[in-house]
Amino acid sequence: MASEFHKIQVKRYPKVERKQNSDSKYWKKFSSPIFAREYGAVTHVDFCNSKPHDFAVTGSTRVQIYSSTTHQVNKTISRFKEVAYCGTFRSDGQLMIAGGEDGLIQLFDLNSRAVLRQFKGHSGPVHVTKFLQDNLHIVSASDDKLVNCWDIATEQTTATYKEHEDYVRTGVASQVTSDIFLTGSYDHTVRMWDRRCNASVNTLDHGAPVECIQVYPNGAMAITAGENVIKIWDILSGGRLVTSFSNHQKTITSLCFDGAYKRLLSGSIDRNVKVYDLQDYKVVHSMDYPSPILSLAVSPDDSHIVVGMSDGLLSIKHRNNNMEETSTLPPPRPRPGSFKYFIRGQNYKPTEDDVVVSEKRKTYLNKYDKLVKNFEYAAALDAILQPLSNHPPVVVAILQELIRRGGLERALSGRDEEGLVPILYFLIRNITNPRYTVVLIDVANILLDMYSPIIGQSPNIDQLFTSLREGITKELDFSQQACELLGALDTIFAASSCSLGTASMPEVTEGR
Numbered sequence: 462m463a464s465e466f467h468k469i470q471v472k473r474y475p476k477v478e479r480k481q482n483s484d485s486k487y488w489k490k491f492s493s494p495i496f497a498r499e500y501g502a503v504t505h506v507d508f509c510n511s512k513p514h515d516f517a518v519t520g521s522t523r524v525q526i527y528s529s530t531t532h533q534v535n536k537t538i539s540r541f542k543e544v545a546y547c548g549t550f551r552s553d554g555q556l557m558i559a560g561g562e563d564g565l566i567q568l569f570d571l572n573s574r575a576v577l578r579q580f581k582g583h584s585g586p587v588h589v590t591k592f593l594q595d596n597l598h599i600v601s602a603s604d605d606k607l608v609n610c611w612d613i614a615t616e617q618t619t620a621t622y623k624e625h626e627d628y629v630r631t632g633v634a635s636q637v638t639s640d641i642f643l644t645g646s647y648d649h650t651v652r653m654w655d656r657r658c659n660a661s662v663n664t665l666d667h668g669a670p671v672e673c674i675q676v677y678p679n680g681a682m683a684i685t686a687g688e689n690v691i692k693i694w695d696i697l698s699g700g701r702l703v704t705s706f707s708n709h710q711k712t713i714t715s716l717c718f719d720g721a722y723k724r725l726l727s728g729s730i731d732r733n734v735k736v737y738d739l740q741d742y743k744v745v746h747s748m749d750y751p752s753p754i755l756s757l758a759v760s761p762d763d764s765h766i767v768v769g770m771s772d773g774l775l776s777i778k779h780r781n782n783n784m785e786e787t788s789t790l791p792p793p794r795p796r797p798g799s800f801k802y803f804i805r806g807q808n809y810k811p812t813e814d815d816v817v818v819s820e821k822r823k824t825y826l827n828k829y830d831k832l833v834k835n836f837e838y839a840a841a842l843d844a845i846l847q848p849l850s851n852h853p854p855v856v857v858a859i860l861q862e863l864i865r866r867g868g869l870e871r872a873l874s875g876r877d878e879e880g881l882v883p884i885l886y887f888l889i890r891n892i893t894n895p896r897y898t899v900v901l902i903d904v905a906n907i908l909l910d911m912y913s914p915i916i917g918q919s920p921n922i923d924q925l926f927t928s929l930r931e932g933i934t935k936e937l938d939f940s941q942q943a944c945e946l947l948g949a950l951d952t953i954f955a956a957s958s959c960s961l962g963t964a965s966m967p968e969v970t971e972g973r
Contacts, residue, residue: 484745503769524548560587595639602629645671728754838872
């Protein structure tokens with residue numbers, strides 16, 4: 462009878478409590494990401510400084526303007542013959558500048574999407590196009606190693622710089638003056654330029670190809686990213702390196718500030734976004750994404766985080782700034798026939814005068830419970846060892862039940878190479894976990910006793926048994942080192958306590 466069989470009880474192990482700081486709580490309040498598919502890799506994202514803070518997404522041969530309220534495409538600029546780069550708003554949100562693979566720079570009117578100006582002077586792809594602080598000049602940088610400053614009214618270059626020795630892929634304009642801007646190159650250097658000078662006024666050596674630059678609003682500090690290292694520079698003191706840190710596993714491709722300039726965000730091709738506190742440059746939060754990250758931006762009002770990825774995927778996270786306000790209106794009554802109507806009252810707590818009628822609920826068995834109930838021990842073990850259902854506590858619980866029933870040998874016997882591989886993989890991954898070691902060592906011993914005669918017949922099985930032995934050997938070495946360290950610490954503590962006890966004893970003087 463079904464009532465005679467008891468479900469396998471899976472032991473619940475204590476979980477390590479993760480303390481959440483205020484930053485983690487803040488960034489987790491952003492809604493689940495809305496994903497949009499672009500036509501190519503999203504190489505640049507830029508927010509408009511004027512409300513409602515729409516954002517431009519540059520990918521493939523177009524720049525698309527997304528609405529910050531509907532998260533839909535409002536406008537598409539596709540006046541590019543080849544791949545477009547670095548679509549950037551002017552501060553008033555009326556104009557946009559963008560470069561291209563063909564070396565052409567175009568200025569657009571966002572209302573009519575008409576091309577107002579075309580700047581010709583680069584012979585390579587233009588990856589950097591920025592408005593200077595006066596909104597009357599733009600700066601561009603290209604793979605032809607040139608950095609140009611342009612006058613918007615005349616379409617002529619006002620300055621050309623040729624000091625970089627490799628591709629120039631990033632740049633930023635100062636927010637303090639219209640004469641200062643910085644560019645970063647694959648020649649490992651960041652150069653500061655002044656439109657009033659014919660050469661760079663400062664050079665910073667990052668030590669790796671520079672992928673991204675940011676400058677503090679006051680213009681005193683610069684942040685550079687190259688490979689997986691971020692460096693902070695003091696510009697006012699001549700380019701002194703303040704600090705450097707590395708929290709990514711792969712190349713950092715983008716940097717940006719939050720709206721209040723209190724946090725720094727970095728995106729990398731390791732598919733992570735890190736949030737740093739600008740006071741001590743410690744990581745306060747981390748976000749994972751499904752693909753390598755190429756671009757990253759946060760809206761000026763901190764309501765949106767937009768991330769562009771290498772496979773054309775665009776992630777939009779939104780945070781409601783008024784989410785803390787609660788409505789004083791009563792919740793609407795559920796409509797009859799709806800799901801909420803049928804589950805109404807499920808959280809009602811009975812009072813002392815209420816009569817509670819208990820209901821005997823039917824016990825539903827899992828797939829592995831049914832197989833164990835029918836004495837199909839091998840099938841139960843195979844069902845739980847499948848990759849999609851593999852859960853170590855459940856597997857260990859089934860192994861304990863099979864040991865209790867005396868059916869473990871029956872479940873492990875008669876297996877071919879395909880049947881042994883999942884069990885050996887599970888042992889290799891979990892036998893060194895202190896929670897499961899006692900049970901899994903018994904399982905490993907039974908496997909060795911049963912299949913030692915066939916060792917040498919299958920290279921795959923031999924390699925798995927070798928990996929299992931190496932893992933156990935390393936764990937034993939670690940345990941031995943830990944015991945030796947514990948013994949040394951006990952000796953030090955005993956010696957220190959003896960010395961303290963001797964020092965505290967009063968001096969004994971000879972009696973008269």
